[in-house]
Amino acid sequence: MTNKKEFNIVIVGTGGQGLITLLQILAEAALIEGYDIKTSELHGLSQRGGSVEVHIRFGQEIFSPLVAQGRADLILALEIQESLKGIYFSNPKTFFLINKFFVPILGEKLLEESDILKELKKNSKNIVLIPAADICQKELGKNVVAGVYLLSYASHKKIIPLKPNSILKAMEKVVPKKYFALNKKTFELAKKYGKD
Amino acid sequence: MFENILEKENKKVFLLGNEAIVRGALEAGVQFVSTYPGTPASEIGNSFYEIQNSNPPAGGKIKSFYFEFSVNEKVAIEAAGGASFSGLRSLVAMKNFGLNVASDFLLPLVYSGVKGGMVILSADDPSCHSSAQSEENTRAFASLAHIPILEPSTPQECKDFVKFAFDLSEKFQIPVMIRETTRVAHQSAPVKLSNIQYLKSNIQFIKDHKKFVTMPPRVLEMHQELLEKIEKIRDFSEISKLNSIFRSRTSAGSPTSRKLGIITSGVSYLYVMEALKELNLDIPVLKLGFFYPLPEEKIKKFINPPTGALKKVLIVEELEPYLENEVMRLAKEVNCKLKIVGKELIPEVGELKPEIVTSAIAKFTNKKHPTLNIQHPTSIPKRHPQLCPGCPYWFVFNGVKKATKDMDIIFGGDIGCYMLAGFSPHNIQDYLYCMGSSIGIAHGIKKAAPPDGGQKLITFIGDSTFFHSGIPALINTVFNKSNPLIIIMNNSTTAMTGHQPHPSAPAEPDGIEIESIVKACGVKNLRTIDPAKQEEFVKTIKEFLKKDEVSVIIARHPCIFVKKQKG
Numbered sequence: 058m059t060n061k062k063e064f065n066i067v068i069v070g071t072g073g074q075g076l077i078t079l080l081q082i083l084a085e086a087a088l089i090e091g092y093d094i095k096t097s098e099l100h101g102l103s104q105r106g107g108s109v110e111v112h113i114r115f116g117q118e119i120f121s122p123l124v125a126q127g128r129a130d131l132i133l134a135l136e137i138q139e140s141l142k143g144i145y146f147s148n149p150k151t152f153f154l155i156n157k158f159f160v161p162i163l164g165e166k167l168l169e170e171s172d173i174l175k176e177l178k179k180n181s182k183n184i185v186l187i188p189a190a191d192i193c194q195k196e197l198g199k200n201v202v203a204g205v206y207l208l209s210y211a212s213h214k215k216i217i218p219l220k221p222n223s224i225l226k227a228m229e230k231v232v233p234k235k236y237f238a239l240n241k242k243t244f245e246l247a248k249k250y251g252k253d
Numbered sequence: 254m255f256e257n258i259l260e261k262e263n264k265k266v267f268l269l270g271n272e273a274i275v276r277g278a279l280e281a282g283v284q285f286v287s288t289y290p291g292t293p294a295s296e297i298g299n300s301f302y303e304i305q306n307s308n309p310p311a312g313g314k315i316k317s318f319y320f321e322f323s324v325n326e327k328v329a330i331e332a333a334g335g336a337s338f339s340g341l342r343s344l345v346a347m348k349n350f351g352l353n354v355a356s357d358f359l360l361p362l363v364y365s366g367v368k369g370g371m372v373i374l375s376a377d378d379p380s381c382h383s384s385a386q387s388e389e390n391t392r393a394f395a396s397l398a399h400i401p402i403l404e405p406s407t408p409q410e411c412k413d414f415v416k417f418a419f420d421l422s423e424k425f426q427i428p429v430m431i432r433e434t435t436r437v438a439h440q441s442a443p444v445k446l447s448n449i450q451y452l453k454s455n456i457q458f459i460k461d462h463k464k465f466v467t468m469p470p471r472v473l474e475m476h477q478e479l480l481e482k483i484e485k486i487r488d489f490s491e492i493s494k495l496n497s498i499f500r501s502r503t504s505a506g507s508p509t510s511r512k513l514g515i516i517t518s519g520v521s522y523l524y525v526m527e528a529l530k531e532l533n534l535d536i537p538v539l540k541l542g543f544f545y546p547l548p549e550e551k552i553k554k555f556i557n558p559p560t561g562a563l564k565k566v567l568i569v570e571e572l573e574p575y576l577e578n579e580v581m582r583l584a585k586e587v588n589c590k591l592k593i594v595g596k597e598l599i600p601e602v603g604e605l606k607p608e609i610v611t612s613a614i615a616k617f618t619n620k621k622h623p624t625l626n627i628q629h630p631t632s633i634p635k636r637h638p639q640l641c642p643g644c645p646y647w648f649v650f651n652g653v654k655k656a657t658k659d660m661d662i663i664f665g666g667d668i669g670c671y672m673l674a675g676f677s678p679h680n681i682q683d684y685l686y687c688m689g690s691s692i693g694i695a696h697g698i699k700k701a702a703p704p705d706g707g708q709k710l711i712t713f714i715g716d717s718t719f720f721h722s723g724i725p726a727l728i729n730t731v732f733n734k735s736n737p738l739i740i741i742m743n744n745s746t747t748a749m750t751g752h753q754p755h756p757s758a759p760a761e762p763d764g765i766e767i768e769s770i771v772k773a774c775g776v777k778n779l780r781t782i783d784p785a786k787q788e789e790f791v792k793t794i795k796e797f798l799k800k801d802e803v804s805v806i807i808a809r810h811p812c813i814f815v816k817k818q819k820g
Contacts, residue, residue, distance in 0.1 A: 071636060080441075084267050088443055094267070095407075095523075096441040099382050100292050100751075105670070107638035118502075121527040122440040122520075125607035127625040141633045148625070164677050165634050179628035 063116030064218055065124040067146045070135030070204070071160045072106045078231060079133070079204045080111045085227035086212075086219045087115035097122035108139060131216060135204050136160045137186070138168050144180050152183040152216055156203050158190035192250065193243060202243040209247035221248070255303045262448040270438045271296035273408035274374060274431070275304075277415030278344045279318075281370070282450035285336035286320045287329040289721065290750035291348030292383035293438040294376035298322060298346060299751055317451045322753050325688075325721040326351035330373065331358050337371040337428075338465060339458045342419055346374040349389040350687060354722070356394070359428075361467040363400045364475040366426040366482075369454065370419035373400070376433040379571045379604035383435070385672060386687055388602065390572040391432050395545035399479050401486055402430045402544040403495065404519040408442045414542065416447075417495065425486055427479075432544065434571065436520040436604065487546035495542025496551055501529035510536065512564040513618065514555060516580060518544060521569045524610035531611055532620050547579055556580070557587040567617045568595035571605050637676045645744055645810035646671050648784035650679045653711060653740070655787070656794035663698060665712030667691035667723075670749045671742055674713060689714070689722025695737035696730045709798050710737040716767060717747040717755040724770065730803040731775040738797050739805045743767055743781075744812040752814050771805050778804030785810055 066083065068076050080096050087094045092115040099109065112124045124146050132143030134155040143153060159167055170186075177184050187210065189203040205228070211217045212224045225244055232240045257266045258276050268276065274297050278286070288298035301320040319336075323329035326347040333345035347355065352375045359373070375391045378384040395402050401421065405414045411433070418429040467475065490496060499522075517525050518541040525538055539555045541547065556563050566584075568577040577595035584591045598613040599605065615622035640646050649671075653664075666674055666685035675682035684694060691712040699710055714723050719741050730737065745758040757764040771779050778800050784790045790808070797804035 072638065081267075084441060088265075088267055094442060097436055098269075098439050098441070099435070100295065100439060105638040105641060105673075106636075108636040119442075120523040120530070121607045122436055122442075122523065123607055125527070125531075125611065127608075127627055138634055139636075141630045144627060144630060147627065162634050162636050163639065168634065176628070176630040 063114055063119060064131075065129050065146075066113045066131045066133060066217070067124050067129045067143055068111050068113075068133045068135070069139040069142045070109055071139065072109050074109070074135045075201060075204050076109050076111050076135065079208055080113055081231040082205070082208065082224065082227045083113050083217075083219070085230050086223040087113075089223045089226055090219060092116060093119045095119045095122040108142065110142060131211065133204075133207055133211070135207070137170065137173055138162070141173060141176060144176065147180045149181055150183070151181045153177055153181055153185065154207055154211055154216065155184070155186045156190055156207060157186050157188040158200070158203060192246070196246055197239065197242055199239065202239060205240050205243045206247045209244040210251050213248045213251040255300050255307070258300055259304070259449075260446055262446050265443045265445050267441055268408045268412075268444045269296060269441045270405070270408045270411045270433060272300055273411035273444050274346070274415055274433075275300045276444070276446065277412035278372070278419075279449045280412070280447050281416045281419035282342055282452035283344050283419075284318050284341040284369070284452060284454070285333060285343040286318055286345070287323045287332045287343070288346040289323055289326045289329050289351055290747055290753045291351050291376070292750055293378055293433070293435045294346050294348045294351075294374060295750045296438075297374060298753065302753070322755065324756060326355040327358060330355040330362070333371060334358065334362050334367065337367040337369040339369070340454045340456050341369040342371075342423075342452060343369060344372045344374065344415075347376075348384070349375055349377045349391050350384070350386055351375070352391055352394065353389075354688070356398070359394070359400065360398050362428055363398050364467055364472065364479055365464055367422060367428055368426065370422040371428040372415060372418045372422060373428055373430045374433065375430060376435070376438050378435045380435070385668060385685055388572065390575070391430075392544055392573070392575050394430070399483055400428060400430050401483075401546065402432050403542055404432050404544050405437055405542070406519055406522045406540070407437070408440060409444050410542070411437065412444055414495070421486070421489070425482055427482060427486070432519075434520055434604070440520070483546050487549065490543040490546050490548040491550050493543060493548070496548045497540055498555065499526070499538045499540055501526060501535055501538070510618070511560060514539065514563045514566045515569060515614070516541065516552070516555070516566060516576065517569040518542070518576065519571070521571060521605055521610065524605055524607045525569050525614070527607050528611035528614045532615060532618070532622065534614070534618060534620065536618070541576070544576075549583055552580060552583050553587045556584055556591055562588045563591055565592040565594060565617065567598070567614065568593065569599055569605070569610055569613070570595070572601060574601065638673060640670065640673050641813055643813045644670070645784060645808070645812070646673070646742065648787065648790070648810065649713070649740065649742060649808045650674055650681060652784055652787050652790040653681060653794060654679070656791040657711070657798075661708050663708050663710040665691040665695045665710065665737070667712070667714045667718050669715035669718055669742075671713050671715060688718055689726055692723055692726035692730060692737070692739055695739070696726065696733065696735045699735035699737055700733070706736075711794075711798075712737055712739050714739065714741055715748075716741060716743040716745070716757055719767065720756050724774070727771065727776070727803070727805075728774045734802070736801055736803050738794065739803065741767060741771070741805060741807045743807050743809040745815045746812045748812045748814070752812070758815075767807055771807070776803055776805050778802060779807070781807040781809050783810050784808040
């Protein structure tokens with residue numbers, strides 16, 4: 058964020074993937090680093106397995122809780138088909154960090170990975186697809202932490218201008234005590250893979 | 254996550270708009286809180302409930318307030334009113350449609366006024382993110398009920414405005430409304446805290462016939478007194494900092510134009526400031542915290558300042574142009590040449606977004622704004638919400654479909670998770686309106702049917718919705734004789750809004766049995782069945798569809814989240 062005054066993230070996924078927890082971790086981490094922050098989330102029936110989209114913006118002075126069209130710095134997609142929803146917020150510099158993971162839609166054919174990537178590439182060159190759900194399932198026995206994995210990866214790789222240590226501190230505050238150990242392991246795992 | 258709400262004073266914590274409302278009420282020393290859950294207002298009740306039930310007690314003395322989930326919003330506001338009449342500071346929270354239910358009491362309540370400060374929170378949902386029914390704009394209640402309405406923009410303002418509202422309410426002995434919208438209620442930001450207050454008041458209902466009995470001819474005097482009171486509050490609104498002029502910090506250093514201005518409020522203000530930053534414009538922005546009564550002199554001075562009258566003003570507001578119409582009226586008095594731009598650039602349907610406001614301001618100022626070159630995908634698969642895996646409603650809908658295969662059945666819907674009956678793979682919902690309406694409408698359809706009985710009709714209604722407003726309609730079907738089949742889906746919780754208790758599913762095992770109520774209403778065809786027992790469920794539906802009187806099946810099977818809590 059050296060020459061920019063703000064950082065905008067849109068997280069997309071499906072209900073139950075823990076988007077709001079990710080939002081809270083990011084917000085607490087940004088608060089630790091002294092930024093002004095706004096987030097926007099939705100509650101209610103939309104959470105029951107439907108598409109979910111949450112926004113976070115941080116910087117020197119933030120007014121709108123919503124990221125404007127074409128103004129996202131990072132799209133974090135917890136489900137690959139949902140990444141298409143991020144295009145609305147993207148510009149050629151937008152970074153797409155995508156969980157290579159499909160949640161089928163009842164009565165719809167799964168989209169092809171190559172077709173999804175083709176649509177994304179029309180808008181941005183910074184597209185990174187990571188099998189986060191598979192890595193977490195294999196190494197930790199749980200794929201629900203895929204979002205935390207991607208978030209940790211983004212901070213280790215400096216895709217997000219927040220220090221990894223702030224993310225970890227924020228996790229400790231936001232995540233329920235009994236799950237913190239698992240989240241910390243996920244954080245370390247992302248660091249290890251990030252180096253490879 | 255109520256720990257943040259109870260953090261120490263002077264700390265800056267991260268709060269949701271609705272959590273900030275709770276903190277504001279605690280800082281104002283709230284003593285009585287009632288609500289009926291409804292998104293986007295639900296987290297207010299949930300937070301009070303969690304604080305009340307926390308073990309060990311959260312924040313020590315914090316349990317100094319009474320909290321309840323009332324049976325519906327009308328009862329909730331009446332209870333909060335009664336507590337206020339006895340001198341307590343009371344808060345009642347609901348979503349916009351709840352205010353319709355509560356409005357029967359609201360109008361005379363504003364006439365009589367209150368004793369202890371009373372704050373009514375109503376949450377609108379432009380774009381209907383979590384609302385069936387309509388894109389209701391609560392602001393209309395200002396002219397209907399003459400109730401003061403404040404509109405916060407941020408979580409910090411949610412907290413501060415609630416405190417201010419309690420003081421205003423007590424000072425002028427009038428209930429005060431806070432109107433949120435989804436993007437305020439579900440917006441999070443750092444909030445600077447003040448200290449939580451514990452009030453000791455003389456709790457007593459002091460009889461006062463002149464105040465608490467709204468009978469004519471006294472009621473006409475009350476109407477007059479209310480109008481006079483509103484003018485006094487308007488004087489207060491004129492000098493209040495809640496209505497202030499803001500400027501954008503631009504690199505330009507000098508005003509873009511002395512002839513332009515913007516008037517806005519609520520979340521729209523945030524989009525305006527964002528747009529001015531983005532377009533590098535310096536235009537004065539009048540932000541109105543008071544929607545009613547409006548600071549008319551302040552607005553007149555804004556559009557006609559001593560430095561010279563404005564040429565054009567842009568009104569940025571979501572939904573109906575209420576503010577625009579008021580400004581139009583005021584401009585006639587002081588600046589009749591003023592061009593007032595509002596709904597010609599700002600859509601009336603759907604919520605606003607920053608890009609919509611930026612583009613409107615660019616047009617308003619004739620500023621070039623580069624268009625984005627986004628290659629939108631040809632199609633994005635639609636992912637509708639689904640019933641949770643294991644939800645008992647799967648059994649209910651499957652059973653109903655099995656029992657009515659190849660039959661011409663009208664399916665009535667009501668408000669709850671079971672609204673999903675309207676989506677694939679169920680597709681059994683032929684009408685859907687407001688809370689409890691499934692039964693009332695069913696009665697009308699059946700009465701309108703030809704003498705041979707016409708089409709059969711099955712309605713779905715949840716347990717909490719049944720208590721909320723289904724019971725009078727059920728009595729009506731018995732009293733006025735019609736024969737729908739009503740399936741009351743008893744899953745032992747108010748599921749859709751976040752699993753709140755209700756009269757037959759309280760935290761302690763002393764619930765009111767739905768069976769007893771249905772029986773007492775005079776329903777003869779009544780059976781309680783676990784819909785997981787499909788054979789019996791299907792057989793009963795077939796049998797009851799043949800009845801000449803109303804019949805009721807109570808489909809009883811707990812929500813999967815209730816099971817988890819108990820197991």
